[in-house]
Amino acid sequence: MEPDLEVVQIRRGESFKAWSHGYPFHTVRxxxxxxxxxxxxxxxxxxxxxxxxxGEFEPGNLVLTGPNLPHNWVSDLPAECTIPLRGRILQFSEEFIGDLMKVMPELSGLAALLEFSRRGALFTRSTSDALAPLMEEIVTANGVRRIELFMMILGVLGRARKARPLSSPNYLPDPSGYMSAGMNKALAFIRKNLTQPFGETELAAIAGQSQSAFSRSFRRHTGMSLVQYVKRLRINLACQILMSDEQASITDICFEVGFNNLSNFNRQFLAEKGMPPSRFRRLLAHNIDAARAA
Structure with a gap:
């Protein structure tokens, strides 16, 4: 089975994506x-x-996967059971880390680790324990603190010992093969242009299909319509901004993520998250305050 392309949306004005999710979750595939x-x-x-x-995983499992390496974590849970927080994720582009290493030659020692990660690098429990508080904080950190934490995480990874490769030396991911499918080309376009206006006709042309065939294929591929898929991605991006930028107004967030109407944004956010964005922000602030007081 060919892997699906995940749309990793790094917010404009940020260098990397740091986030968390529960289980089940739509990226678990x-x-x-x-x-x-x-x-x-x-x-x-x-x-x-x-x-x-x-392989088998348990809490503390820490893996660095390189570009285009297919992966998935499937939790062993009873049917209908949900977990609010299963994992934390840090994602950054090959271009970003490459440019960073050019600007800061001290980071050149990471080159071997990054190359190693193309097979998937599994770290020891002690490395995972050392990273745990940094991973927890970076998810909600802002401004310069995000960069500080990112560099600290790179430092821990760079000093880690006994990391072991996961996939075999002969396993070579073939993104050109994955991307040859018209649907994944369309998903890549969505990824790059999520906050911009586009329509099904444009995506069908990219996929090399008629509009009706594309609509059916998209639903089979993602389990939802194009409108639902784009709405979910934009709402998820709005949640990331609400979690990471306390100063951003809800109106600004609405337009930043690609909505052109505030009332529609509030309505769609409520339908997707079960609460309006203002309440989402208040609950988040309450949770942060409670954690600080603990």
Whole structure:
């Protein structure tokens, strides 16, 4: 089975994406993306797949996957059981880390690790424990503090010992093969232009299909219509901004993520998250204050 392309939307004005999710979650599937990904399991155990590797994971599992390496973590939970926080993820592009290493030659020692990660790098529990508080903080950090934490995380990874590769040396991910499918070309276009206006006719042309065939294929591929898919991605991006930028107004966020009507944004946010964005922000602030007081 070919992996699906995951749309990794790094917010304009930010260098990388740091986020968390529960389980089940829509990105939990056999997928790939051109970004590096540091994936830390916080809760649950189960089976994970990286390239041609299959293994068992538990809390503390910490893996760095290189560009376009297919992967998936499947938790072993009873039916209908949900977990609010399963893992934390840090994603950054090959271009970003490459440029950073050019500007800061002291980071050149990471080159071997990044190359190693193309097979999937599994770190020890001690490395995972050292990174845990940094991964927790970076998800909600702002401004310069995000960069500080990112560099600290790179430092821990760069000093880590006994990391082991997961996929076999002969396993070579073939993104050109994945991307040859017209649907994944359309998904890549959505990824790059999520906050801009586009329509099904344009995407169908990219996929090399008629509009009706594209509509049917898109629903089979993603489990939802194009409108639902784009709405979900834009609402998720809005949540990231609400979590990371306390100063951004809800109106500004509405237009930044691609909506052109505030009342429609509020209505769609409510339908997707079960609460309006203003309440989402208040609950988030309350949660942060409670954590600080603990």
């Amino acid at each position: 056999w997928h790939f993306h051109p970004e590096y990904e540091l994936h830390q399991v916080v809760a649950t155990s189960g089976r994970y797949f990286v390239g041609d590797f299959i």
